[in-house]
Every structure is written in C-alpha cells, then in structure tokens.
Amino acid sequence: MTLYNHYSTILFLLFLSFTTITNALTLPPWRGTRQLLSIGPWGILLDAFETSCSSNSQQVLYVDAKGSTALLPSSSSLPSYSSDTHCRIVAISDTHGKHRSLAIPPCDVLCHCGDILQRYGYIGSCGGGMTALVDFCSWLQNDIPSTTSKIVIGGNHDTLLESLGTNKVKELLQTQGGGALYLHNEAVVVEKLVFYGSPWSPLGTTGNNAFQRNCHAKDEVTLAQKQLATQEAKDKQKEYYNRIDVLLTHAGGRNTAWNKLIYDENEILLEGTPKYWIHGHWHDGHGDCTTILDSRRRRGRKCVSVNVASNDMIYRPVNPPVVLDVPFCDRT
Incomplete structure (x- = not known):
C-alpha cells in the first residue's frame, strides 16, 4: 500500500507539472497559474471557499424591459412584480461544476444556458464526467425549490x-x-x-467542441444557420416557431455588431422574433446587454440580448445570476 501511495504521488506531481507547463505555454500569463487552480479537481472547493468569504456572493444583476442593467446587493433589493402579468426568470450559464457557489434568487423559472461541466480541452477533464452531472442534478432537485421550473441546455464543454x-x-x-x-x-x-x-456556439480551437458539429463552416454566421435553424428543428415544432418569447443558446453575439448580424441572418431569430435572447459562453461578456431591433421584418419589434456567463475568464464563479421579468402580454 505504501508503494502504491508513493507511485500515486509521483504520478500526481507529474500530472500537475505537465498541466502547469501546458497552461504556461498556451495561456496569457495573467490567466495561466490561477486558471489552473480553478479548472483542476481542486477548483470547485477552492472557489466555493473564496465565494463564501466574499461580500459580493449575494449580488444579482437585474435587467429591465428596456435592456438596462442594475447590479443589486442581494435579491431582497429586486423590484416587486406580479406573477399574474410577468414571469421572473433567473438565468445562469458556464457554471463549470461550480453551481453550488451561486446564490439563486427566488424565481418562477431558472434557466441554465450550458457548460454545466468542468471539462477543459484535452488536459482538464476532471469534473466533466457522470459524477459531476449527477451532482448538478442533485443541486437542481434539492437546492432549487420544487415550485421553480428549470430549463437546461448544453454547451461546448458538455461533451x-x-x-x-x-x-x-x-x-x-x-x-x-x-x-x-x-x-x-x-x-x-x-x-x-x-x-x-439550442446548444449552439461558434466553432473553437480549444478542444471543447461539444455540439459544434459542422467543422467546415466558412464563418460563424453560417455555422449558426446550420446548427440553430435546421429544417428538422423548424418542422418539429412549427407551432412554436413564430412566437418564441425567450431564446436560450449557449453562445450569443461577441459584440453588438456580431450580435446584430446573427439576429438579422438567422432564421429562428428573424422569424421567431423573441422578446429575450439569453446566452453565455463568453465569460468576459457577463452582463453585456443590447436591444436589437428587427430591421428586416416585423419592424418595431425588439429583442433584449443578455450574456449570463457565471464564471469569469479564469473560471471563478464570481458573476452574479441575472434576473429578468418577462411579461406575458403579446408583443407589438
């Protein structure tokens, strides 16, 4: 047993050295070392401890109907709403196994926009297996009230x-x-x-390519059209196609111009004209909120697009949950 433990220690140190060197070579200096701590098997416990010590752990980001945002100290600071006229949605994404570090405010619907698991490329696969997925399910079942509806989509880390x-x-x-x-x-x-x-996200080069099926797409917009607006999906649920209220995708637009381009070119976004488009993927884009005007059809209709990625660029769960009050009334 002593010999076994000795070899296990050596193998662990070799693995740690390999991942450290790999991170140092492939990531910017400001990300490499700290990100290694967050994506390794120790990351969930480390970040949970840091979050519990943070005075900002109860913060929420509120998005109003016009697309304006307000960072609030806690859910008790949220404006009141009527459940007869509105649905309160809490949206998170890119939790990467660190869902238990988040303080989820009371809501009608909890939406998770993908990247449930921790898998990182070819070297950081700890936290990307069935144990992590079962823990996520347990969190939904035991920590989120049964009166809250829950909607989940996949992301590019969710192999x-x-x-x-x-x-x-x-x-x-x-x-x-x-x-x-x-x-x-x-x-x-x-x-x-x-x-x-939809689990759609643009094709990347990190090895985290779950659901990015078309490896030969000429550009991101083409990929979006082929993956998000397939004829199969349109035919399958035609009754909902023209009256989408909330669109959930793993990735959204990287910036306002790209956001607008996808919205104008993509069939589901164009014909469905959702009230809200909720997404993540870009960790550094949390809280980015834009109001997109449908300029080609149904003039005057608007879509509020918001990034809800919960982890920051070095995979710490420091970005607060996003809260939206979506009206039931018909769009004009």
Whole structure:
C-alpha cells in the first residue's frame, strides 16, 4: 500500500507539472497559474471557499424591459412584480461544476444556458464526467425549490451530454434533476412563455467542441444557420416557431455588431422574433446587454440580448445570476 501511495504521488506531481507547463505555454500569463487552480479537481472547493468569504456572493444583476442593467446587493433589493402579468426568470450559464457557489434568487423559472461541466480541452477533464452531472442534478432537485421550473441546455464543454444523447439527458434531468427540462433545438411552453433552447456556439480551437458539429463552416454566421435553424428543428415544432418569447443558446453575439448580424441572418431569430435572447459562453461578456431591433421584418419589434456567463475568464464563479421579468402580454 505504501508503494502504491508513493507511485500515486509521483504520478500526481507529474500530472500537475505537465498541466502547469501546458497552461504556461498556451495561456496569457495573467490567466495561466490561477486558471489552473480553478479548472483542476481542486477548483470547485477552492472557489466555493473564496465565494463564501466574499461580500459580493449575494449580488444579482437585474435587467429591465428596456435592456438596462442594475447590479443589486442581494435579491431582497429586486423590484416587486406580479406573477399574474410577468414571469421572473433567473438565468445562469458556464457554471463549470461550480453551481453550488451561486446564490439563486427566488424565481418562477431558472434557466441554465450550458457548460454545466468542468471539462477543459484535452488536459482538464476532471469534473466533466457522470459524477459531476449527477451532482448538478442533485443541486437542481434539492437546492432549487420544487415550485421553480428549470430549463437546461448544453454547451461546448458538455461533451458528456452530447455523448449520452438527448433522450438520456432528458430522462436524467427529469428523474434526478427535480423535473428539469432539457432543450436541444426545440421549444417548450413554461409559465405561459415559449422557450426555445439550442446548444449552439461558434466553432473553437480549444478542444471543447461539444455540439459544434459542422467543422467546415466558412464563418460563424453560417455555422449558426446550420446548427440553430435546421429544417428538422423548424418542422418539429412549427407551432412554436413564430412566437418564441425567450431564446436560450449557449453562445450569443461577441459584440453588438456580431450580435446584430446573427439576429438579422438567422432564421429562428428573424422569424421567431423573441422578446429575450439569453446566452453565455463568453465569460468576459457577463452582463453585456443590447436591444436589437428587427430591421428586416416585423419592424418595431425588439429583442433584449443578455450574456449570463457565471464564471469569469479564469473560471471563478464570481458573476452574479441575472434576473429578468418577462411579461406575458403579446408583443407589438
């Protein structure tokens, strides 16, 4: 047993040295060392401790109907709303196994926009397996009130979800995740609103390529069209297609111009004209909120687009949950 422990220690030190050198060579100096701490198997405990010591751990970001944002000290500072006229949504994304560090405010619907798991490229796969997924389901079932509806989509780090397949993930979230709904290029009616969910994100080079199926897309907009607005998805749920209230995708626009380009060119965004487009993926874009005007059809209709990534650029769960009050009334 002593010899076994000795070899285990040596292997662990070799792995640690390899990942440290790899991070130092591939990441900017300001990210490498600290990010290694966050994405390693020790990261969840380390970040949970840091979060518990932070005075900002109860903060929420509120987005109003005009797309203006307000950082509030806690959920008790949120404006009141009527559940007869509005649905309160709390949106998170890119939790990477650190969901338990988040303080989720009371809400009608909790939306998770992908990257549930911690897997990082080819070297940081700790936290990307079934144990982590089951823990996420347990958190949904035991820590989120049963009166809160839950909607989940995949992200580019969620290789396990892609390999399990849509039906298996749906079953797992339903039975072990407190009845959570898993959306994969499909829509559902929850709390009188139509939600459409897709794991779409632009093709990357990090090795985190779950759900990025078309490796030969000429550009990101082409990829968006092929993955998000497939004919199969359109035909499958045609009854919801033209009345989407909330669009959930893993990635959104990188900036206002790119955001607008996807909105104008993508069929679901164009024809569905959602009230809100909620997404993550870009960790440094948390809280970026823009109001997009449909300039090609249905003139005057607007879509509020907001980034809700929960982890920062070095994978610390420091970005507060985003709260939106979505009206039930018809759009004009």
